[in-house]
Amino acid sequence: MGPARLPAPRGLGCFVLVLLLLLGGSGSPGTTPPPRAPWAEEQGAVPEGAPWGRVRYEAVKKHLGALSKHYWQYLACKVWQEGCEEEEKQQGEREGSPSPGWGFPLVGQDYLEILSAWYCSFGKCCETGDCRIINNITGLEAELNGQLHGQHLAKAVVLRAVQGFLQSPRPPKALVLSFHGWSGTGKNFVARMVATHLFRDGLRSDCVRVFVSLLHFPHHNYVDSYKAQLQRQISETLQRCRQALLIFDEAEKLHSNLLDAITPFMAQHTHKGQADQQRSIFLFLSNLGGNTINEVALEFWRAGRAREEIPLELLEQRLRLELQEAAENSYAHRQLLREKLIDFVVPFLPLEYQHVRLCARDAFLARGLPYTEATLDQVAQMMVFVPKEEKLFSAQGCKSVPQRINYFLP
Numbered sequence: 001m002g003p004a005r006l007p008a009p010r011g012l013g014c015f016v017l018v019l020l021l022l023l024g025g026s027g028s029p030g031t032t033p034p035p036r037a038p039w040a041e042e043q044g045a046v047p048e049g050a051p052w053g054r055v056r057y058e059a060v061k062k063h064l065g066a067l068s069k070h071y072w073q074y075l076a077c078k079v080w081q082e083g084c085e086e087e088e089k090q091q092g093e094r095e096g097s098p099s100p101g102w103g104f105p106l107v108g109q110d111y112l113e114i115l116s117a118w119y120c121s122f123g124k125c126c127e128t129g130d131c132r133i134i135n136n137i138t139g140l141e142a143e144l145n146g147q148l149h150g151q152h153l154a155k156a157v158v159l160r161a162v163q164g165f166l167q168s169p170r171p172p173k174a175l176v177l178s179f180h181g182w183s184g185t186g187k188n189f190v191a192r193m194v195a196t197h198l199f200r201d202g203l204r205s206d207c208v209r210v211f212v213s214l215l216h217f218p219h220h221n222y223v224d225s226y227k228a229q230l231q232r233q234i235s236e237t238l239q240r241c242r243q244a245l246l247i248f249d250e251a252e253k254l255h256s257n258l259l260d261a262i263t264p265f266m267a268q269h270t271h272k273g274q275a276d277q278q279r280s281i282f283l284f285l286s287n288l289g290g291n292t293i294n295e296v297a298l299e300f301w302r303a304g305r306a307r308e309e310i311p312l313e314l315l316e317q318r319l320r321l322e323l324q325e326a327a328e329n330s331y332a333h334r335q336l337l338r339e340k341l342i343d344f345v346v347p348f349l350p351l352e353y354q355h356v357r358l359c360a361r362d363a364f365l366a367r368g369l370p371y372t373e374a375t376l377d378q379v380a381q382m383m384v385f386v387p388k389e390e391k392l393f394s395a396q397g398c399k400s401v402p403q404r405i406n407y408f409l410p
Contacts, residue, residue, distance in 0.1 A: 132199055143193050143196075148186055150307070150352065150354075151185070153310065153346070153348075154179075157344050157346045158190055165279070166198075176343050179283065179285045179346045180288055180347055181349065181350075185351060188285060191249075194245065195245055207245065209233060211246075213248070213250040213252075214253060226255075227258055227260065238280065242278060243278075246265075247285070248284050249285045252288045289319045296314065298392065298393075301390075315347040350392075350397070351394045353394075355394070355398070357376045357379070357380045360379035379408070384396065
C-alpha cells in the first residue's frame with residue numbers, strides 16, 4: 001500500500017479561490033484597473049446606476065463559475081497531479097485561440113505556485129524538498145536493465161555515476177557524463193530515462209533543458225547572441241531548481257565560445273553553500289568515438305570473446321585518445337578535456353542482430369500489438385548490417401525499428 005494521500009484542504013481551497021477571484025484581472029493589486037468584464041461585450045454596456053437584470057446576473061454567474069473551476073483544476077494539477085491532461089488541453093486551446101475577455105491572471109497563478117509548494121512541504125512527495133524531483137534510482141535501474149539492450153558498460157556507468165552523485169552530501173562539482181557511440185545505440189534513450197526517473201515530468205520538467213547544437217545554435221555568426229541566451233537559460237534553470245539536468249545533443253558541434261558559457265556551471269563550486277543548494281547533471285551526447293568503439297567490439301568478436309568481456313578501462317582509454325586527437329575539429333571536447341570537466345566517458349557499443357530483435361519486441365509491446373518470433377526476425381532482417389564481410393553490427397542501431405513494424409500491421 002502506498003503512502004496515504006493528504007486530504008484536500010477544501011476550506012483552504014475555497015478561501016484561496018475567493019482571494020484569487022478578488023485579485024484576478026489585475027497585474028498587481030492597486031496599480032492597474034481591472035479589465036472590462038467579458039460579459040460587457042456580450043450584453044452591451046450597462047448604464048451607470050441601472051439594474052443588471054436576470055440576463056446579466058446569469059452571465060456573471062457563468063463566467064465566475066468557469067474561472068473558479070479553472071483555478072481549482074490548475075491547483076489540483078499542481079498539488080495532487082490530478083486533471084493535468086485536461087489542464088494541458090485547455091492550455092493548448094487558450095494558446096491557439098484569441099485571448100478571452102477575462103484571462104487567467106498572472107498574480108493568481110503565482111499564488112497557486114506558492115500554495116502548491118507550501119502544500120508539498122508537508123507531503124510525502126517532497127522527500128527531496130521539491131515535488132518536481134523524484135530521484136527514482138530503483139526505477140532507473142529497472143528500466144536500464146529491461147529496455148537498454150547490448151549496453152552493459154553504459155548501464156553500469158550511468159547508474160553508478162548518477163546514484164553516487166545524488167547520494168553525495170556535498171558534491172564538489174556538477175556531474176558531467178559524455179555519451180559516445182554510433183547513432184541508434186541508445187544515447188538519447190538513456191538521457192530520456194535519466195530525466196524520467198529523476199524528475200516527475202521527465203523531459204517536460206522545467207528543471208530539464210535539452211539543447212541540440214544544429215537546431216538551437218545553427219549559425220556561427222550569431223554565437224555571441226547564443227552565448228548570452230544559453231548562459232541566461234542555464235542560470236534561470238539553476239535558480240528555479242535545486243537539481244537540474246542539462247542535455248546537449250550533437251555536442252561535437254558546439255562552438256568553443258558556447259562552452260565558455262557552460263563551463264562555469266560545471267566547474268568546482270565557488271562557495272560552501274552552493275553544493276547544498278544546487279545539484280546539476282550535464283549530459284553531452286556525441287557520435288564521436290563511434291568508430292573506435294566499433295573496432296574494439298569487432299576485435300573481441302573476431303577473437304571469439306563475448307562483448308560483455310570488453311572492459312570499460314580499455315574503451316575509455318582509447319576514446320580519450322581519439323577525442324584529444326580530434327579536438328582540433330571538435331568544438332566541445334577540446335575544452336571539456338583540457339579542463340578535465342568530464343567525469344565519465346560512457347561508450348555505447350554497436351548493436352547486433354539479437355539486440356535489434358529485442359528492440360522490435362519492445363516496439364510491438366509499447367504499441368500493444370501482437371508479434372511472433374518470425375515477425376521479430378523479419379524486422380531485424382530489414383536493417384543494414386556492417387562490416388560488409390561479417391555483417392555483424394546494425395548500421396542504424398535500433399533507430400528506425402519503431403517505424404519498421406508498421407510494415408507488419410494488420
